[in-house]
Amino acid sequence: xxxxxxxxxxVGIRELLSEILYDEGHTIDLAENAAQAxxxxxxxxxxxxxxxxxxxxxxxxTLLREWGSQGLLDMPVIMMSxxxxxxxxxxxxxxxxxxxLEKPITLQRLLKTVASGLARTRLPLATGATKAAPLLATLSxxxxxxxxxxxxxxxxxxxxxxxxxxxxxxxxxxxIALEQPLRDARDAFERVYFEFHLARENHxxxxxxxxxxxxxxxxxxxxxxxxxxxxxxxx
Numbered sequence: 001x002x003x004x005x006x007x008x009x010x011v012g013i014r015e016l017l018s019e020i021l022y023d024e025g026h027t028i029d030l031a032e033n034a035a036q037a038x039x040x041x042x043x044x045x046x047x048x049x050x051x052x053x054x055x056x057x058x059x060x061x062t063l064l065r066e067w068g069s070q071g072l073l074d075m076p077v078i079m080m081s082x083x084x085x086x087x088x089x090x091x092x093x094x095x096x097x098x099x100x101l102e103k104p105i106t107l108q109r110l111l112k113t114v115a116s117g118l119a120r121t122r123l124p125l126a127t128g129a130t131k132a133a134p135l136l137a138t139l140s141x142x143x144x145x146x147x148x149x150x151x152x153x154x155x156x157x158x159x160x161x162x163x164x165x166x167x168x169x170x171x172x173x174x175x176i177a178l179e180q181p182l183r184d185a186r187d188a189f190e191r192v193y194f195e196f197h198l199a200r201e202n203h204x205x206x207x208x209x210x211x212x213x214x215x216x217x218x219x220x221x222x223x224x225x226x227x228x229x230x231x232x233x234x235x
Contacts, residue, residue, distance in 0.1 A: 001025040002047035002118050007037040009055045034058035048117045053081035064095050076117040191226050
């Protein structure tokens with residue numbers, strides 16, 4: 001999925017958008033003002049930015065123009081506002097924003113606009129395939145084409161009694177059943193993922209937060225949702 005930067009000075013909106021987009025499988029970075037947005041953008045390039053227009057330090061249109069002048073506007077930016085005029089929206093689009101969301105933002109409109117924005121930045125097939133390689137490696141099926149490419153000596157590797165054409169598709173990824181609904185499979189994977197990092201970091205929530213890229217508040221909420229107990233609450 002995608003890494004999305006949500007920039008809004010209203011904590012309620014940040015949390016709501018974060019929850020919705022996280023449930024869609026995205027990684028979320030949050031910023032409450034332009035200063036934090038600048039720092040986040042320099043730290044890692046997001047796949048998409050949801051940028052509020054009216055903020056206390058620097059307004060979103062000015063920040064958008066700043067990124068453009070610095071050559072940092074290489075990701076889709078969707079502007080958000082509950083009070084912007086048509087002229088402001090047009091100006092943001094002229095500078096480089098790809099769309100505009102008017103608050104209050106409906107769920108359907110949010111997901112549709114985000115999907116449209118991300119569609120503009122899909123990775124080339126070769127790059128996508130490279131990123132998918134580690135996962136595909138874990139889903140190896142008994143009797144792959146590698147055996148056939150070794151020629152007549154391949155029987156020495158697989159044994160004459162093996163029936164390669166009868167191999168069944170793998171339906172497990174570790175202990176995770178791949179035949180279950182996607183949401184259940186994702187929850188099962190996330191449990192394994194977070195339990196691994198908790199054990200690795202001796203249940204230090206600060207270090208787990210840094211490792212996973214989640215804010216501590218969101219991390220606590222996710223662990224509670226998955227039914228994972230954190231034995232050590234201190235940093």
